[in-house]
Amino acid sequence: MKIIFIGDIVGKPGRKILKNKLPSLIEKYSPDLIIANGENAAGGKGLNQRVADELFESGIDILTMGNHVWDKKEIFNFIQGDKRIVRPANYPKGTPGSGFTKVEVNGKIILILNLSGIVYMPPLDCPFKVIDEMLNVDDYDYSLLDFHGEATSEKIAMGWYLNGKIDAVVGTHTHVQTSDYRRLDKGTLYITDVGMTGPYNGVLGVKKEDVIKKFVTKMPTRFNIETDGPKQLNAVYLDLNSEKIYPIKEIE
C-alpha cells in the first residue's frame, strides 16, 4: 500500500503548486492513495466547498484537518456528509463530521484518523485516550494517523505510543518539515511534521512583512497570505508494506 501524504495546503499558492506538481509525483511514486491536510486550503484558514471540490479534482482522495477546521462557516454545510473529509477526532461527542474514515483500495481497507494535539493547542479530549478507543476495531487492513500538533514532544510520544499498533503517524500543523522521518522499531512509519504546501518566501505561508511587523511592534496585525514568489510542496511517501518513508520537497 503506497501513500503520498501532503502537508498543510495553504491558500491559492498551495493549490497552484499542488496542481502543477501532483501529476509528476503520481508518475514517480504510483501511489494507491493521496491524502492531504486541508485545514488552510481556503484563503489560509479553513475549507469551503469550492476549494474542497478543486482539491478532490486535483487528485486528492482524502483531506485531513486541524485547528482551523471551523474557520470557514461553510464547512458545516458539507463536513457531515462527505466521508473524504476527516477532522480531529478529539472534539466533544456530537461535533459535526468524523474523526476517521475508511477507504477501500485494491480490496484493502485503510483507516485514516485525525487527532489534534493539546499542548499549546485548543484544549480538546486527550488524544492518547481517544486513539486507544479508535484503534479498538478490527475491520481494517492498514491505518494512518495525521497528528496535528504544535509540540514536537507530544508528536514523538504519540509515535512511540502507537509503535507497532498503527502503520503510520504523520505530524502536521507546524508547517516546517522535520528531518526525523523513520521507521520505528516495531514497524510504524513516523515523521514529526510533514511541512506545508504553499508560498516559499513567507512565514508559515503568511507574508513575511506582516509577521515581522507583529513581532517588532507587538501590535495586532492582519496576516495576509504571501502570494508572490516561489512556492513549495512538502509531503511524504509511505510504503506501508515495505515499511519505508521518504520525504518529498518540491519548489517552483
Ligand SMILES: [Fe+2]
Ligand atoms: Fe496548518
Ligand SMILES: [Fe+2]
Ligand atoms: Fe494547524
